[in-house]
Amino acid sequence: MKAFEVNFDGLVGPTHNYAGLSYGNVASERHQNLIAQPRTAALQGLTKMKALSDMGLVQGLLPPHERPHMPTLRALGFTGTEAQMLAKAAQEAPTLLSAVSSASPMWTANAATVSSSADTPDRKVHFTPANLNAKFHRSIEHPGTGRALRAIFANEEHFVVHNAVPSCPHFGDEGAANHTRLCASYDSPAVELYVYGQIALNAEAPRPMKYPARQTLESCQAIARLHGLQEHQVVFAQQNPAVIDQGVFHNDVIAVGNRNVLFYHEEAFLNTDEVLAEIDRKLVGADLIPVCITNDELSVAEAIASYLFNSQLISLDDDNMALIVPKECEDSTTVRQLLDRLVQDTSNPINKVVVMDLKQSMRNGGGPACLRLRVALNEQEIQAVSNCIITPALFEDLTAWVEKHYRDELAQQDLADPSLLNESRTALDELTRILGVGSIYDFQHPGMR
């Protein structure tokens, strides 16, 4: 049955801010304390969704999480009225308040790992929410992500949503940002490429020296097991520790794949030749087309600054692919020239470049690819998705909703403002009705606040 790649973008939440929470993610550190523009951020994200939908792709979205997350503040010992809790947190532990207020669920490439029904033994689509335990602000996402996925992929005939793997450093998991399905076409069985930063249970194995490796081999193996994948369907590859130490905190900052094309920087992996040979050997019905960018063409530092590899690589039809690149790629002459060469080169199917302005998200280290979760679905499965698929009407509704509820600007000190909490709840309550996802938020259940 014909299948499509559906992108589920994270709708940017009303508390989008710059808190510098992600050590090892250079953009997040660099932009700490900048004034954020939540409304612009959300509209930039919606514009990308609309652009892909207009290009003929099926486009979905995942709702923001409730932030600030008051149950987490309560679990950390803050008491009293909500206004008192916010004031106390702002005074005693401002970093914690920033963490429970982060709009980080917008980066849905970290929401979950997805195996399509063409890959799994029960012919269902499997999702494992990422525990994201490398960063506190992200480690609180997976329960909300699981709830949203269960509301959207509710049909149990087609979808299985697992719980996150155990939330401890041994099983650090950052989801689809470190996972690529390589396949002849979306409906054919894939080789699932899992990229890890370290082997947690082997102290002798290579690992970065400066910045944390967020993904472990152990979590990759656990997810492949949960999804019922066999050895011939998976490749586990180690990310080059040297690039993690330069700021490549997820593999999707230095590589992107689509169907049988893998576009990557030569420094991306350890043992690259073996990795490529294994993918090629396991890929059924097509040859792998590796598109390698060398150090001479683009340094790792320039790759990080432009976020070239954090592009979305999408199929326009069976023979043609487009790269959806962030605007920062246009600012670099080197990257512009590289893209021109890439598009002209007939040995790969990439022949179109679309530029998107995602500056608000980019300043926190989130480019086009970070903002989307890819879910390959066949026609029947698309019919079974309960809600959250972009139509022109939904796009209009969401744009009006953002215009109505979001602030123009948000600074760190605004996070303690009780009216921000109320505004966010009002907005999200209305959103659940627009999307028809039911009461997925804690604040919608008396007693769970």
Ligand SMILES: NCCC[C@H](NC(=O)CCC(=O)O)C(=O)O
């Ligand atoms: N895939 C892109 C993820 C970006 C995300 N940034 C952040 O959480 C920064 C938030 C802040 O610093 O306010 C991260 O590093 O996980």
